[in-house]
Amino acid sequence: MTQLPPLVALVGNPNAGKSALFNALTGARQKIANYPGVTVERKSGRASFADGRPVEMIDLPGAYSLDPDSLDEAVTRDVVLGNLSGHRRPDALLIVLDAGNLDNHLRFALELIAQGLPTVVALNMIDLAERDGLRLDSQALACALGVPVIETVAVRRRGLEPLMTALDGALKNPVASIEPVATSFGAQNQRARDIARSAVISETAGRQWTRRLDAVLLHPVGGVVILLGLLFLMFQAVYGWSEAPIGWIESGFALLSDGIKNVLPNGYLRSFLTDGVIAGVGSVIVFLPQILILFLFILVLEASGYMTRAAFVMDRMMAAVGLSGHSFIPLLSSFACAIPGIMATRTIMDQKERLATILIAPLMTCSARLPVYTVIIGAFIPASSVGPGIGLQGLVLFGLYIAGILGAMLAASVIQRFVTQSRTSSFLIEMPRYQWPRPRDIAINLWQRAWVFLRRAGTIIFAATIILWALLSFPKAPDGSNVSQVEYSVAGRIADGLEPIVRPIGFNHDIALALIPAMAAREVAVSALATVYAIDAADEDAAATSLGPKLAADWSLATALAFLAWFVFAPQCISTIAVTRRETNGWKWPIFMVSYLFALAYAAAGITYWTARSFGL
Amino acid sequence: MQLDHLPLNQIALIRAIDWESLPDQEGHRLRALGFETGVTIEVLHKGILMWRDPLAVRVGRMTVALRTKVAAAIDCELSA
Numbered sequence: 094m095t096q097l098p099p100l101v102a103l104v105g106n107p108n109a110g111k112s113a114l115f116n117a118l119t120g121a122r123q124k125i126a127n128y129p130g131v132t133v134e135r136k137s138g139r140a141s142f143a144d145g146r147p148v149e150m151i152d153l154p155g156a157y158s159l160d161p162d163s164l165d166e167a168v169t170r171d172v173v174l175g176n177l178s179g180h181r182r183p184d185a186l187l188i189v190l191d192a193g194n195l196d197n198h199l200r201f202a203l204e205l206i207a208q209g210l211p212t213v214v215a216l217n218m219i220d221l222a223e224r225d226g227l228r229l230d231s232q233a234l235a236c237a238l239g240v241p242v243i244e245t246v247a248v249r250r251r252g253l254e255p256l257m258t259a260l261d262g263a264l265k266n267p268v269a270s271i272e273p274v275a276t277s278f279g280a281q282n283q284r285a286r287d288i289a290r291s292a293v294i295s296e297t298a299g300r301q302w303t304r305r306l307d308a309v310l311l312h313p314v315g316g317v318v319i320l321l322g323l324l325f326l327m328f329q330a331v332y333g334w335s336e337a338p339i340g341w342i343e344s345g346f347a348l349l350s351d352g353i354k355n356v357l358p359n360g361y362l363r364s365f366l367t368d369g370v371i372a373g374v375g376s377v378i379v380f381l382p383q384i385l386i387l388f389l390f391i392l393v394l395e396a397s398g399y400m401t402r403a404a405f406v407m408d409r410m411m412a413a414v415g416l417s418g419h420s421f422i423p424l425l426s427s428f429a430c431a432i433p434g435i436m437a438t439r440t441i442m443d444q445k446e447r448l449a450t451i452l453i454a455p456l457m458t459c460s461a462r463l464p465v466y467t468v469i470i471g472a473f474i475p476a477s478s479v480g481p482g483i484g485l486q487g488l489v490l491f492g493l494y495i496a497g498i499l500g501a502m503l504a505a506s507v508i509q510r511f512v513t514q515s516r517t518s519s520f521l522i523e524m525p526r527y528q529w530p531r532p533r534d535i536a537i538n539l540w541q542r543a544w545v546f547l548r549r550a551g552t553i554i555f556a557a558t559i560i561l562w563a564l565l566s567f568p569k570a571p572d573g574s575n576v577s578q579v580e581y582s583v584a585g586r587i588a589d590g591l592e593p594i595v596r597p598i599g600f601n602h603d604i605a606l607a608l609i610p611a612m613a614a615r616e617v618a619v620s621a622l623a624t625v626y627a628i629d630a631a632d633e634d635a636a637a638t639s640l641g642p643k644l645a646a647d648w649s650l651a652t653a654l655a656f657l658a659w660f661v662f663a664p665q666c667i668s669t670i671a672v673t674r675r676e677t678n679g680w681k682w683p684i685f686m687v688s689y690l691f692a693l694a695y696a697a698a699g700i701t702y703w704t705a706r707s708f709g710l
Numbered sequence: 711m712q713l714d715h716l717p718l719n720q721i722a723l724i725r726a727i728d729w730e731s732l733p734d735q736e737g738h739r740l741r742a743l744g745f746e747t748g749v750t751i752e753v754l755h756k757g758i759l760m761w762r763d764p765l766a767v768r769v770g771r772m773t774v775a776l777r778t779k780v781a782a783a784i785d786c787e788l789s790a
Contacts, residue, residue, distance in 0.1 A: 157742030162735050196770040197744040227771070282746055303773070304754065311755040311766060405775050409761040412777075418764075443735075520764055521739050521780060524773040 098147040105189035107155030108525040114247035115152040129179035185211040193222035200285035206272040211263035226297035234292040239271035338382035346375035369562035396530035415509030417518040420450040427457035445513035456501035464616040472641035473653040599655040599702035651705035658701040662694035713781035722786040
């Protein structure tokens with residue numbers, strides 16, 4: 094008979110250092126999946142007892158009680174109670190307590206101990222508590238709770254061995270819980286505070302560091318300036334640091350593509366591999382450097398405790414459109430790319446607010462729109478000056494960013510009111526103490542983000558780009574035909590059907606054709622237009638330079654402006670749709686998102702076109 | 711005195727919380743964060759610019775951010 098290793102669940106309040114302890118116990122050998130039936134992330138890993146027997150650990154989502162008020166908390170409750178179908182009940186609980194916050198965290202611990210599972214308590218971050226002037230008696234605490242209490246400092250790997258020994262003991266010799274099931278929340282709270290008080294040996298004024306830092310970082314004016322400065326630095330880094338690695342990835346794929354061209358004869362297989370697979374996968378992986386840099390910043394800010402401060406500073410402004418400070422970081426990330434932005438909405442506790450944030454994230458002007466904007470602005474907007482140091486082209490570009498933000502604000506208000514029907518947003522959050530982020534934890538997290546992005550979004554994008562390739566490649570135009578391959582293909586025929594629909598908003602047949610491959614990624618619109626205008630260009634940059642004059646000769650200004658307006662709103666990115674599907678666990682919301690964004694894009698382009706026409710442009 | 715009127719850096723005790731006036735989820739979260747009659751409380755920071763909203767409040771040894779609208783449901787008295 095094979096026996097599964099015992100399952101130990103780490104459970105505790107948010108900010109108790111649970112994930113750091115989990116990382117310290119399991120190392121990098123972690124598995125990420127979803128809990129059966131829900132989108133909550135399940136992190137599991139292996140640890141071993143002193144004699145080498147394995148034990149499986151899971152890191153349950155942080156919770157304040159077994160009476161849930163978020164999806165994460167519901168999962169924690171269901172796993173602890175053994176109510177989650179398709180998931181085995183843990184054999185033991187490892188309760189992680191923030192030593193510096195006993196009076197607030199102990200109530201949940203009592204609730205957990207009363208469940209009667211073998212239990213060990215990790216009195217974590219004991220060093221920070223001591224730094225804050227708090228000395229605790231863990232023996233007294235163990236007596237009062239009736240379970241072993243081990244002092245740990247997860248980030249310094251202190252107390253890990255005694256912790257595993259205590260877990261081993263608890264699993265081998267389960268003792269009956271002495272903790273009574275509480276009669277009321279209030280009674281349990283009272284008992285928790287009494288126990289916490291009796292465990293304190295001495296207490297001096299604490300928290301000076303955090304308080305002093307907050308006086309600066311939460312300053313009514315200074316705090317805003319610092320946040321803006323940080324954001325500026327972050328965007329500089331996302332664009333600046335990623336340039337070189339993006340170049341390496343691009344030339345790597347180009348080399349690979351050339352290699353295949355040298356080996357394989359011209360034909361479907363070669364075209365499939367180079368134009369389909371390599372171009373498709375390459376167009377995804379090229380985003381990886383920006384995503385990693387962005388996540389590096391986000392993870393460091395999160396681990397240091399600054400993230401809740403940024404949410405605090407921005408909350409009032411977000412409240413104006415029915416959101417809260419929680420939505421700020423995901424939306425901000427979306428300026429680089431909506432994919433990490435949507436992934437970052439996992440930190441939003443309120444599910445309605447999270448959904449609204451996901452739905453408006455694509456309206457933030459992402460980096461993939463820039464090539465399109467640059468080409469059209471360069472071709473149609475004169476490089477004249479409208480004031481000292483203010484160029485007209487820059488002003489138009491700025492206007493496009495603002496149009497996206499205003500569109501997002503409008504969409505957020507409407508969505509929160511009519512779609513999610515959230516009465517009010519709320520902002521109620523624990524502000525953790527500041528800490529130095531630990532490089533190892535950041536690295537593990539970053540690796541996990543990269544992997545999740547490559548594996549899941551990559552598979553869907555991969556499939557989608559292959560379909561696009563097929564649409565553009567078949568049927569083959571007959572030899573000697575004066576119709577180009579693109580026009581002759583299925584995509585070209587779809588464009589014929591699309592043309593009457595987009596004609597009223599000023600788009601011609603060529604634009605209709607360019608919109609189809611641009612579904613894969615917005616910037617592809619540039620190379621697609623270049624193909625349509627039969628320009629033989631080596632890459633997107635070269636295409637952009639020679640494309641401008643051609644477009645300026647062929648399009649009216651009204652059409653160009655309508656094209657820009659379209660790109661502000663249109664959900665032209667299959668990866669974003671794929672990520673939305675994954676994060677909302679179904680097709681309902683991605684379909685809603687795509688529909689409302691296309692409607693918005695169509696309306697915006699139409700209004701722009703006809704307004705421009707009425708001015709005789 | 712309601713918590714949203716409490717001056718900065720003044721230690722006070724929670725006298726009563728008007729649970730009825732709070733939406734379920736917020737009341738629940740507030741309770742879970744340790745807000746209760748008799749607990750020591752102190753307003754540490756107020757939000758940005760002219761809004762001065764939300765508030766950063768110390769409850770026991772923990773700091774919690776909450777909006778003034780929620781704070782208005784918490785009645786406290788300055789401790790001597």
